[in-house]
Amino acid sequence: MVLLTICLPTRNRQAYCIKTITALAQSEGNDFEVIVSDNSDDPSQLGDFFAQHFSDPRFRLIPPGPSVLSMVDNWERVVSHAEGRWISVIGDDDYIDPQLAGIIRRYEVLYRDVDAISWECMTYQWPDNRPVPTLASIPLANETRLPSHEGLADQLYRWSERKRSPSVGVGIYHGAIKRSLMQRIRDTYGGRYFEHPIVDWENTCKVLAQSKRIVHSERPFSVLGACLASNSASILSPDVLKTRVKTFVAESSGSIELHQPFFPFVFDDPGASLCQSIAAATAWFCHTYCHSTASFGINFAHAAMDECKFSTDAQTHAAKVECFSRGFADWEGGKWASHFTPAPFSPPRSVNQLSGVNDNRLNVREADIGAQTPAEFYRFGEHAIIPVDSLISGTRVFAL
Template identity: 50%
Template sequence: MVYLTICIPTRNRQRYAIEAIKAVSACDQADFEVIVADNSDDPAPLRDFFAGFGDSRFRLIGPADRVLSMVDNWERTMAEVGGRWVSFIGDDDHIDPRVVRLLRRYEREYKDVDAVGWSRIHYNWPDNRLHATLAVVPCEHDTYVASKPKLQDRLFTWSERHKRPSCGFGIYHGAVRRSLMEKIKRKCGGRYFEHPTVDFDNSCKTIHLARQLIYCQRPFSVLGACVASNSASTQSLEAMKKLVVDFYSDLGSGMQIQEDDFPFSPKLPGLAVISAIAATSWWYCRTYGVDNTGFQENFAHAAVHECLSSRTLEEYQIKVEGLRSGFAAWQGGAWARHFNPPPFTPPQSFNQLCGVHKDSIYIRESGLEAATPGEFYDFAESFIMPVEHVVSARRAFAA
């Protein structure tokens, strides 16, 4: 029986996808499947790899007759799912299929669980270390029953006022029960995924519609960032500009990220991430009647934090100008007075130190031998709680 389906959509990053496939295939469990949805211009690399691969747990969906948007590639992937639970990862990421054991435990203990989240390890591929970089490994392992009202407050009103809402649940680097995905399709436009910011589209729907959400502090996946990834764009303004051009080129004319009543353009360099996430939350609340009172003021404060994360004066000025223009045009400028970024202060240092901070280990990547997310996960398992202990729910361990 297929208990978990792991989906890996990919576009023109075949060598990373192949490494992801190899790493997941090293697990000897038989109760999961992997669907690789290739949306690349050249089908040959993955087609040829699968021809000699020979693992029946893995399936390849070849490119369509046209380049698909990300949301459409995810949509066709979800339609092929056979598992009871579903998880999506990027083609430059890694996931431990033994997370199936965690899902089984939580289903036994929490009968209404519809979504499971877990901590993620952060890792930069060797080709994405444009400056000093740190891998981050969370080291806690407790289980929490999430409060839906608090999660919705964070995601729909941005109550934390951070530059990113910390929601922690969704099908991307998390697991969602397939029955919930079918419920989402019934209630949300007849599709599994609607908004182009596809991961946050699902987070909005999962947090809104799930009965119960359970979170494990122990990491079960790796957010890898290769030089061609969305994450890499945060390290360089030029990389961000290229990402935006490529994304909008693939998006096509039938979809838009920016809402007509939300004048913060993800096309502006440096603002692509915060604008896209905020636009998704704003769109979902407006489309499905979710109360997001307080969002406007909270978003203004979050936008200040976005500006303060700038690495250079040029980046800071671009962000401030773009956001200030957006607030001036938004709802008659009613929220502009809440956007008051202080003068730019150059960062004193960045990613120069490694060690333990707030229950995570930070590791300087310049000396790492691990060359892929899968290899780094194997290394990190030497200092995090073993899977067997986490899934058994033991509270004490013999020396």
């Protein structure tokens, strides 16, 4: 049996996807497979690449169907084809190290009941997605932690950290989930692996609820890439955000509605944010499957204020404040509205050009390092972190 299946759902970003496939194929391991689930309008680009320019038995292409799938349905399709004992999903503009299979084996020996593995991620902006000076980041720690389900549930379901995004990283997106756990999720929740349009965070909710043992590696094994065509590009550009949200809402039709009466925050609003999307997914899961959300309302109000603080300009700040204000006014009769008291706009304190170590992460100015893809950046970043072989063997020092 294949140990690890790397799932690569893609839509209309063929050039990035081909670079990611090519980078993954450079690995010499035979214990992983890669499944590319193409949901593009033009099937010929990836089809021709696989037929004429690429031959590797570890890779499989699922061509587009007769009609465009929503993101959640494309994820459903690709995971249903996985044959590995463990499954991971990444974006077509990301990168994951296939040597991850080695650390999975080590964790299976050390923690017999492990069924969910997470890790820290490097972050990288593709060269076409740098409208302002940008920093890539490399986590520097290498310890293994066993987070408690209770603590993670408090952070995710009840947003106890009061930050713009919960720090719960466990899930199939840039994580590895045992196939038996994914099957248990499918059997428990409506006969599907995925239901909600915010598919990554919905899966995080379900993995946390159904997993037996979660193991977290502080050593990164993947890169969260952001190309100009990605949804994450909207973080750097309000104009891109408007386009991405409009497309996402349109292509999510037919699945669970993004707009739910029990969480009345509007997604196609100019001030909509990632913070709001995550909250919508967690609120839907807890409401649908009866998980406690005690203190979620007041905690989310503080998280919304934290989101507003990250605005790059006064116009974006005003749009976020207005969007959140309308949502809080409608939510549970305005019960939590008085807790949303955002500070006036203040220009960002730090300039995104300063490299250095902060909070155990190395931040490097992307314009200076020459990496053209997430895979190239990962290889650059490996010079600053413990080698995979040393981590697998349990060695705690760098080889000289």
